[in-house]
Amino acid sequence: MAELLQFVFSGLTVGAIYALVALGFTLIYKASDIINFAQGEFVMLGGMTTVFVTLAGVPLPIAALIAIIATTAIGLALHRLAIEPARGASPVALIMITIGASIFLRGFAQIIFDRRFHSLPPLFGSDPIKLGGAAILPQSLVVLASAVVIVTLLWLFIDRTLLGKAVLATAANRLAARLIGIDTRRIVDFSFAVSAAIGAVAGVLITPIALTSYDVGILLALKGFAAAMLGGIGSALGAVVGGLLIGLFEAFAAGYLSSNYKDAIAFLIILIVLVSIPHGLFGRAKIERV
Amino acid sequence: MRPLQRFTVTALIGLLALLTAENFAFAQIKIGSVLSVSGPASFLGDPEKRTLEIYVDEINAKGGVNGQKLQLIVYDDGGSADNARTFASRLVEEDKIVAMVGGSTTGSTLAMIPVFEEAKIPFISLAGAIQIIQPVRSWVFKTPHTDKMACEKIFADLKARNLTTIALISGTDAFGKSMRDQCVAVAPNAGINIAIEESYGPRDSDMTPQLTNIRNKAGVLAVVNPGFGQGPAIVTRNYRQLGIALPLYQSHGVASKQFIELAGPAAEGVRLPAAALLIADKLPANDPQKPVVVDYSRTYQQKTGQAVSTFGGHAYDGLMILVQAMQRAKSADKARVRDEVERTKGYIGTGGIVNMSSTDHMGLDLSAFHMLEIKGGDWTLVPGT
Amino acid sequence: MRTLLEIRLLPALAVAAIVIVLPYFFPSAYYFRIGALVYIFALAVVGLNLLMGFAGQVSLGHAGFLGIGAYSVVIGPVYFGLPSWLCVFVGATVSGAVAFLVGRPILRLKGHYLAVATLGFGLLVAIVLTNEAGWTGGPDGMSVPRLALFNWQVRGSDAWYWIAGTTLVGGFVLALNLMESPTGRALQAIHDSEIAALVLGIDVARKKLTIFVISAMYASVAGSYLALFNGHVTPDVAGFLRSIELVAMVVLGGMGSIVGSLVGAAVLVVLPQVLTIFHEYEQTLLGLILMVFMIFLRRGIVPSLAATFAGRRR
Numbered sequence: 001m002a003e004l005l006q007f008v009f010s011g012l013t014v015g016a017i018y019a020l021v022a023l024g025f026t027l028i029y030k031a032s033d034i035i036n037f038a039q040g041e042f043v044m045l046g047g048m049t050t051v052f053v054t055l056a057g058v059p060l061p062i063a064a065l066i067a068i069i070a071t072t073a074i075g076l077a078l079h080r081l082a083i084e085p086a087r088g089a090s091p092v093a094l095i096m097i098t099i100g101a102s103i104f105l106r107g108f109a110q111i112i113f114d115r116r117f118h119s120l121p122p123l124f125g126s127d128p129i130k131l132g133g134a135a136i137l138p139q140s141l142v143v144l145a146s147a148v149v150i151v152t153l154l155w156l157f158i159d160r161t162l163l164g165k166a167v168l169a170t171a172a173n174r175l176a177a178r179l180i181g182i183d184t185r186r187i188v189d190f191s192f193a194v195s196a197a198i199g200a201v202a203g204v205l206i207t208p209i210a211l212t213s214y215d216v217g218i219l220l221a222l223k224g225f226a227a228a229m230l231g232g233i234g235s236a237l238g239a240v241v242g243g244l245l246i247g248l249f250e251a252f253a254a255g256y257l258s259s260n261y262k263d264a265i266a267f268l269i270i271l272i273v274l275v276s277i278p279h280g281l282f283g284r285a286k287i288e289r290v
Numbered sequence: 291m292r293p294l295q296r297f298t299v300t301a302l303i304g305l306l307a308l309l310t311a312e313n314f315a316f317a318q319i320k321i322g323s324v325l326s327v328s329g330p331a332s333f334l335g336d337p338e339k340r341t342l343e344i345y346v347d348e349i350n351a352k353g354g355v356n357g358q359k360l361q362l363i364v365y366d367d368g369g370s371a372d373n374a375r376t377f378a379s380r381l382v383e384e385d386k387i388v389a390m391v392g393g394s395t396t397g398s399t400l401a402m403i404p405v406f407e408e409a410k411i412p413f414i415s416l417a418g419a420i421q422i423i424q425p426v427r428s429w430v431f432k433t434p435h436t437d438k439m440a441c442e443k444i445f446a447d448l449k450a451r452n453l454t455t456i457a458l459i460s461g462t463d464a465f466g467k468s469m470r471d472q473c474v475a476v477a478p479n480a481g482i483n484i485a486i487e488e489s490y491g492p493r494d495s496d497m498t499p500q501l502t503n504i505r506n507k508a509g510v511l512a513v514v515n516p517g518f519g520q521g522p523a524i525v526t527r528n529y530r531q532l533g534i535a536l537p538l539y540q541s542h543g544v545a546s547k548q549f550i551e552l553a554g555p556a557a558e559g560v561r562l563p564a565a566a567l568l569i570a571d572k573l574p575a576n577d578p579q580k581p582v583v584v585d586y587s588r589t590y591q592q593k594t595g596q597a598v599s600t601f602g603g604h605a606y607d608g609l610m611i612l613v614q615a616m617q618r619a620k621s622a623d624k625a626r627v628r629d630e631v632e633r634t635k636g637y638i639g640t641g642g643i644v645n646m647s648s649t650d651h652m653g654l655d656l657s658a659f660h661m662l663e664i665k666g667g668d669w670t671l672v673p674g675t
Numbered sequence: 676m677r678t679l680l681e682i683r684l685l686p687a688l689a690v691a692a693i694v695i696v697l698p699y700f701f702p703s704a705y706y707f708r709i710g711a712l713v714y715i716f717a718l719a720v721v722g723l724n725l726l727m728g729f730a731g732q733v734s735l736g737h738a739g740f741l742g743i744g745a746y747s748v749v750i751g752p753v754y755f756g757l758p759s760w761l762c763v764f765v766g767a768t769v770s771g772a773v774a775f776l777v778g779r780p781i782l783r784l785k786g787h788y789l790a791v792a793t794l795g796f797g798l799l800v801a802i803v804l805t806n807e808a809g810w811t812g813g814p815d816g817m818s819v820p821r822l823a824l825f826n827w828q829v830r831g832s833d834a835w836y837w838i839a840g841t842t843l844v845g846g847f848v849l850a851l852n853l854m855e856s857p858t859g860r861a862l863q864a865i866h867d868s869e870i871a872a873l874v875l876g877i878d879v880a881r882k883k884l885t886i887f888v889i890s891a892m893y894a895s896v897a898g899s900y901l902a903l904f905n906g907h908v909t910p911d912v913a914g915f916l917r918s919i920e921l922v923a924m925v926v927l928g929g930m931g932s933i934v935g936s937l938v939g940a941a942v943l944v945v946l947p948q949v950l951t952i953f954h955e956y957e958q959t960l961l962g963l964i965l966m967v968f969m970i971f972l973r974r975g976i977v978p979s980l981a982a983t984f985a986g987r988r989r
């Protein structure tokens with residue numbers, strides 16, 4: 001029993017990380033139908049910038065704030081300088097631009113930071129909380145809580161504010177949205193900025209558990225993307241559920257089956273789920289226009 | 291020609307002359323290097339590149355080798371063996387190197403060996419696996435200890451402490467897998483019984499399921515973790531998180547003070563086999579390696595601002611062995627240099643004292659490894675090892 | 676009729692001309708190696724282009740088939756004593772079979788969901804290759820026995836340049852013929868509108884599966900060549916980054932443009948070699964160039980340039 005609980009804790013720890021990354025994919029997709037493969041780099045920039053700014057002597061909370069602001073600016077720049085000019089290109093071309101951006105940001109990080117890996121101090125100390133024979137780090141609970149908070153905020157935003165409705169409108173039909181006076185360019189700007197901010201926050205909170213280095217973005221983007229798709233792309237709740245599920249699959253596979261194949265098992269399950277539920281767990285079928 | 295045109299043409303010719311002058315002024319000795327500077331093995335390649343650059347500059351500042359300056363050509367294979375092969379070909383055909391120090395990973399080394407064997411260029415590899423020098427290939431050498439030696443050192447210590455039933459938790463990367471294979475092969479002879487094995491991905495962030503299985507396995511007296519990079523740090527932290535009290539052994543892949551910082555208080559009591567480089571300041575004054583490792587540590591730390599790493603030390607050894615061989619051969623002729631590299635005897639480096647021969651292209655024995663224990667946030671030497 | 680035939684195979688003839696003429700400009704074996712690599716990757720890209728460009732199905736795990744092909748020329752000779760050239764065909768057959776089995780359930784998915792499914796497939800292949808060290812040599816990989824044809828040991832970049840070049844021309848001919856065949860037209864119909872194609876009576880699922888299998892076989896042959904050429908194979912031939920590289924080659928060259936496959940492959944093989952002179956800034960510049968290409972030549976290099984010239988001519 002204690003070991004089952006430990007596996008659950010491990011799954012939630014890792015799953016919360018994936019959930020936070022997956023949330024970043026959701027907003028940009030909601031506003032513009034683009035899958036932003038540079039999302040992983042936003043997480044990396046959040047973590048690495050905080051590390052290096054604290055190394056320069058700045059206290060942690062301010063360093064984190066600086067990192068989040070800087071990453072948000074980079075997200076905005078990504079939209080304005082790289083995505084906007086290519087407006088009208090095919091979805092694959094846009095994805096390729098985000099891939100190019102992720103390579104660029106990784107190269108950039110190698111130069112201004114370094115290639116080693118780093119950590120940050122956890123928010124509530126590193127002594128684990130013991131529960132029923134298993135142990136979980138307080139930081140894991142922080143990551144979990146922040147995923148819940150962000151999902152709630154996103155839901156409230158989309159559902160209750162005018163700006164949120166404007167985002168939905170832009171996603172549904174860009175031309176129609178412009179016709180009724182929505183500045184779609186600003187909307188997508190905003191979505192990129194917020195996604196970057198979410199990524200940066202994720203980076204700051206994840207680093208005390210998972211460490212950070214210039215190339216954490218690759219694997220995180222991969223898992224985050226898979227989580228977002230599993231949950232149904234466009235659904236924030238789906239992103240979190242998808243992330244947690246993948247974490248749990250991995251933990252149970254490692255614990256009960258084979259630690260060599262845990263990633264493979266997790267992906268196999270994702271494949272099976274997608275084949276049975278083609279739009280992901282919480283996704284909505286896109287109406288195909290003939 | 292109008293004056294402006296004349297000036298521009300002269301300037302361009304002058305610029306061209308300047309750019310090519312470096313190559314024509316004095317014939318330089320071209321040394322090639324293909325390293326995994328970026329990518330999954332950057333933990334290895336990055337310090338290696340920095341070390342080579344620092345010391346090639348130092349050697350050139352002191353007048354070079356045999357009166358000629360060294361020219362270092364470094365390519366980054368990004369951790370891919372295929373890229374390494376292409377760059378090896380480029381070094382041989384285009385850059386026309388006379389010697390090669392590089393190959394951060396076993397995969398890239400094995401991919402490049404045929405190129406250098408065929409071109410008859412001495413190749414000093416910086417990778418760990420024993421297959422690089424066994425079977426012996428006439429043009430291939432290596433400086434790091436083999437992972438087999440690391441296992442033997444760990445097992446000897448386990449035996450001495452009567453911890454003969456152990457668990458292995460290894461990274462699925464090439465370094466971890468190779469060392470795990472060697473440990474499994476060596477265990478029976480060393481009187482060690484491996485009761486349970488687990489593994490983790492090199493970029494995983496939580497290993498508690500695997501460690502829980504290990505903790506629940508009856509009879510396990512100690513845990514050994516072959517791996518490199520961030521994995522061991524996270525394993526160590528998880529170890530403490532789960533409250534596992536068994537002795538934990540890390541591998542030489544952990545190789546740098548940064549591990550202690552990242553693992554934090556969890557690192558207390560962890561043991562690992564390491565070269566003298568990591569405890570440079572704590573070596574007894576009469577240790578022959580002391581001057582070399584202290585000097586390298588200080589220089590590296592000064593020039594890069596980063597803690598010294600054993601992988602950088604391997605690159606240092608590779609370069610110095612090559613340079614000394616060239617000095618002994620009094621030429622940069624590939625065949626003569628190769629012969630002199632093979633005749634390296636008593637070279638005191640960061641990895642140990644190297645004595646090569648025609649049947650041993652690495653030259654280190656078990657005495658090159660010391661068993662270290664982490665106490666009070668720093669390395670200490672376990673007495674008698 | 677003859678004129679039609681000429682025009683259809685024109686790209687193949689153009690490639691053949693390039694393959695024959697280029698070596699005159701090669702100063703050393705290194706260039707032959709680059710050329711061979713470009714042709715090998717172009718072969719895989721042609722297959723992927725058929726899937727992505729013509730049939731409109733995105734695959735983020737195509738390097739998995741590259742891996743199957745690459746490892747079949749190691750496992751076959753080393754464990755079963757089969758001759759290497761036979762293993763190229765065996766690999767292609769295995770890849771085709773795997774594509775058939777995997778494709779049937781997966782190809783029902785659309786858009787990004789299909790992307791994730793193919794991503795998962797690619798990762799699965801890479802993980803199996805890494806873990807089953809008893810067969811595959813694990814993460815450090817295995818040495819590949821040289822290809823032996825009629826008692827001649829094929830070695831050297833120039834030999835492989837010609838082999839890869841010839842195979843590429845053959846691959847082009849096959850692809851171009853396929854595009855003009857009923858299957859090819861059906862695929863274009865599916866790409867334009869799947870529902871309309873269904874209405875017309877096209878067996879959409881079957882056509883998609885067919886092209887998936889064909890593109891897998893292209894990739895497998897390319898993977899086999901890569902392994903035989905390099906003499907060594909590691910699991911990251913099937914890795915995620917490789918898959919992304921292949922997709923980038925397709926998109927850069929131009930989706931749906933067979934000639935673009937060669938261009939895309941050439942750019943992404945040659946560019947990293949050229950960028951090494953910038954040392955630390957290699958990756959930064961690569962990312963920048965990729966972005967710039969996609970912003971200004973957004974339909975891919977070949978279609979965008981073709982459109983510019985077509986516009987100018989008027």
